Amino acid sequence: MRSKTGVNRKVKAMERKKTGLWEQVKKNKVVYLMLLPGLFFLVIFALYPIGWILKNMFFHYTSFGDYKFNGLANFGKLFQDEMFFNALKNTIIYAAGKLVLTIPISFVLAFILNTKLKGRMIFRTVFFMPTIISVSVMSMVFYLIFNPYNGTVNQILMATGLISKPINWFGSKFSMLTVLFVAVWGAVGNYMIYFLSGLQTIPADIYESAEIDGATGWKKLRYITIPMMAPISQMVIMLALTQAFKDYENIMVLTSGGPDNKTEVLYLYIYRLMFPMGDAGGNIVLQYGYGATVAFATAILVGVITIIYLRWSKSMNETY
Numbered sequence: 001m002r003s004k005t006g007v008n009r010k011v012k013a014m015e016r017k018k019t020g021l022w023e024q025v026k027k028n029k030v031v032y033l034m035l036l037p038g039l040f041f042l043v044i045f046a047l048y049p050i051g052w053i054l055k056n057m058f059f060h061y062t063s064f065g066d067y068k069f070n071g072l073a074n075f076g077k078l079f080q081d082e083m084f085f086n087a088l089k090n091t092i093i094y095a096a097g098k099l100v101l102t103i104p105i106s107f108v109l110a111f112i113l114n115t116k117l118k119g120r121m122i123f124r125t126v127f128f129m130p131t132i133i134s135v136s137v138m139s140m141v142f143y144l145i146f147n148p149y150n151g152t153v154n155q156i157l158m159a160t161g162l163i164s165k166p167i168n169w170f171g172s173k174f175s176m177l178t179v180l181f182v183a184v185w186g187a188v189g190n191y192m193i194y195f196l197s198g199l200q201t202i203p204a205d206i207y208e209s210a211e212i213d214g215a216t217g218w219k220k221l222r223y224i225t226i227p228m229m230a231p232i233s234q235m236v237i238m239l240a241l242t243q244a245f246k247d248y249e250n251i252m253v254l255t256s257g258g259p260d261n262k263t264e265v266l267y268l269y270i271y272r273l274m275f276p277m278g279d280a281g282g283n284i285v286l287q288y289g290y291g292a293t294v295a296f297a298t299a300i301l302v303g304v305i306t307i308i309y310l311r312w313s314k315s316m317n318e319t320y
Contacts, residue, residue: 053292061289074293084294086261087269088301094180094251094265095244101184102191102240107233109188110195111225124196128189135186139253142182146170146254171259179251179263186250187243191236198232199225234313241309245302266298 025032060070078084109127113120130138145152146169154166169178202225210220248267251257257264257272273291 053295056289057293057296059289061287061292070289074290077290078293078297083261083264083269084266084297087264087266090176090261090263091245091265091267093176094183094247094263095241097176097180098183098187098244098247099237099240101180102187103233103237105184106188106191106236107195107229109192110199111221113192114196114199124192127192130186130188131190133186135249136253138186139182139250142178142185142250143170143254146178170255175255175259175263179254182250182254183244183247187240191240194232194236194239195229198229202228237313238306238309242302242306245298245305266294266301270295270298 057074058069058071059067060073061067113124113127117123146154148154148166148168148170151166151169153169154163157163158166167174169175206224206228207220210224215223246267248265248271251263251265252268252271255263257268270291273287273294275286
């Protein structure tokens with residue numbers, strides 16, 4: 001009995017050894033080799049920058065080699081930084097405006113292009129084209145269009161008599177509206193595709209049954225299309241929300257945060273702290289440590305807003 005028990009134990013030990021971690025790696029080495037490039041880029045471009053930020057937000061670190069531990073001093077500076085709260089306010093205004101404009105326009109375009117419209121494939125391509133154009137290139141084109149001196153928009157408005165003198169679209173009260181227009185133009189096609197894919201998953205027989213019951217076009221939209229589009233709509237809103245908080249490239253090209261920092265947003269402020277380009281008034285000094293702190297605070301803010309939205313959308317699903 002003892003010998004049999006000993007043999008059984010040895011067999012089980014050998015089986016455990018064969019099913020160990022290293023044995024599993026050797027058995028699936030092709031899979032792990034294929035995952036290595038992705039893991040490498042994840043570490044270099046995601047985990048390492050996060051670790052760098054978490055470390056340096058506790059240091060006073062500038063480009064001049066001034067590197068010393070200062071504890072929570074950067075966080076104390078953050079709560080007293082008027083530029084940060086100005087950028088936060090502008091970011092909320094920008095994100096809210098972009099969402100309010102982009103989501104309805106994208107849905108309407110998707111709804112129209114989901115019908116039997118003649119040439120709808122051409123229209124889909126045209127509306128989607130801005131999403132594959134570089135943001136910098138797109139912003140430069142609109143900079144020329146809205147140029148205060150010889151831009152196309154001012155020329156048309158003056159030719160039609162709507163204005164008597166050129167409008168400075170980038171240096172006046174219209175600056176935020178201008179950058180929002182460019183942002184919406186570039187984002188509508190992307191979210192239109194999401195909505196279009198969602199509309200095409202709705203079975204046609206549901207609409208046919210509703211028509212038999214006497215449902216009109218508006219009732220079909222209100223009681224069939226919109227409710228059945230709820231899951232894709234929640235995803236689109238979440239993507240649009242997080243992207244709106246991260247936008248800064250078009251603002252950097254068009255207004256550089258001006259006039260008087262009225263279009264300065266959080267990610268543009270972080271960029272200025274990390275790279276020596278200055279702000280609209282030339283007041284920002286390059287400082288990596290404080291920039292890391294602002295980046296961390298911004299990430300927490302975006303995360304909290306995303307969690308609040310996800311919980312709200314979940315409660316709405318349970319309610320309806």
